[in-house]
Amino acid sequence: MAWRTREQVTAVIRQRRRRTDRLAERLMAALSAACVLLVPLIAAALWLRAWPILRTRPLGDLLFSTVWRPQQGAFGFFPFIMGTLWVTAVAMVLAVPPSLLTAIYLAEYAPPRLRAVANPLIDLLAGIPSVVYGVWGVVVVVPLVGQRVGPLLHRWLGVVPLFRQDNPTGYSILAGGIVLAVMVFPIIIAVAQDVIRAVPQGLREASLALGATRWQTVRNVVLRRAWAGVMAAIMLGFSRAFGETMAVLMVVGNIPQVPRSILDAAYPLTALIANNYGEMMSIPLYDAALMGGALILLAIVLVFNVAARAVLVRWVGS
Template sequence: MLFALLIIIILPFAIGASLLYKSWPIVSAPGLFGDVLFGSDWMPMQGKFGLWPFIVNSIIITLTGLVLMIPVCLAAAIYITQFAPLWVKRMLRTVIDILAGIPSVIFGLWGIITIVPLISEWATGAGAENATGYSVFAAGVVIAVATIPFVLNMLIELFEAVSMELMEIGLSMGASKWQTIRDIIIKKIKHGIIASFTLGVSKAFGETIAVLMVVGNIVQIPKSVFDAGYPLPALLANNYGEMMSIPKYDSALMLSALILLIIVILFNYFAHKVIGHYHLKSS
């Protein structure tokens, strides 16, 4: 068991070290910050590997998905665990499990068929030029839908783990059912709620195929959510294995993977800090 635990502990460091080793030629070269990390020019044939547009697009798409996902997941979890009849609860749990097992490429196809045309109509109505619908907003919607089953399952387990005595105490003190849920139950499990959404965001950051199919794959910093983008996972999926004869091209792609890993680690770190802060306040 200790050996298995050691493998789990070493694995993230091994992944990070291997990515750093492969990206070292571009990391150790001059102009890492000005030309690579904060550079906007992606022209591998000319030796320009600006990753800033990819980083910005990844953050915007993930935050868009998070804004769409949080209210849906929280409201659905409350309804399923606190208000829904038993037969509805069983049916919804089955539907959620089915959604969780759908491959991401299916979500991508659904996005192309449904979401992209809708966004194209909205963008055209809003006065956007060349509104194809392939945009960071479409990618955010697809990410939210693909992540909802994952997060919703965790939230349902959290709400179901709360003792019914808390509900009975709140009702006995004259509070309504909704007041008891809002002021007692949610506060009791808010650490778990934050952790659930943190894991959902980490999953959203790494979503590749579904995002790649609807985001447009244009290297630019989007001026609006209706503009096309190009996140880090799509960059890796589209380009790794091609044109490896170009100097530092492989290193630039490995650096993009390392940046993606660092972003997820930092986000989880700050989320755990927030959880610890609320835990200390509640204790």
């Protein structure tokens, strides 16, 4: 075999490099496209499977009827939609203030050594399987709510319907909200902390050098600058709470009713699907109804995400 000249060799190498580069780009583009396409694909699949019920019932009935009697062909999703919204709302109300304050403390005040201990532990919280949270909820939170927190709320705030206790079991929206809140903490804390620490040090010092206290600096400068990112952290936490299934269905009571008080039982959409899919499939339209429930979940998540994004764009834009 003849020797190849140096020029031939470099030409071959150059060609190979160019081909690899093109290949890498195409591969990554294809994978990105697949990811982006997943959402419409899932939506389409759910739509198709839910079609039998969407075709035979007006959308208004499905969304706003409170009657859920599958055997009689009545599929009102309103109690489940409300269950999901209530549990998520309670979880966010409980989770957002403490996790934001924790994130601010860890990012702005805590000595590095404390941060080095606290953050891995907080990350660990995020890794605990949700069924473990569910068990903790059943063993600890449900009795606590049923026997202590519920009666207390009822006694002191019972005049407000939101805090009436007509359900002494403790399996309630509040129990679900507490469990979810704990699950949401690590997400909001981790993301918000990163966002806050990303604020340039020079900006902090500009405020401190004017004689501002640390808290004034955090409130007026750091948080104002990090606002968009903090909202993103809250949205991430929201999505987690919203979609969580296992831990919630273990503690929330699973009674299809429109809740009036945070001490009432509820039946979130996720729990409905998880509890019933694969069973009672002999009932006509049941399968389609559950798919419709999943579609509603997807739609709500979408609406919240788009709304949050719109708010962000508006605020960051100005």
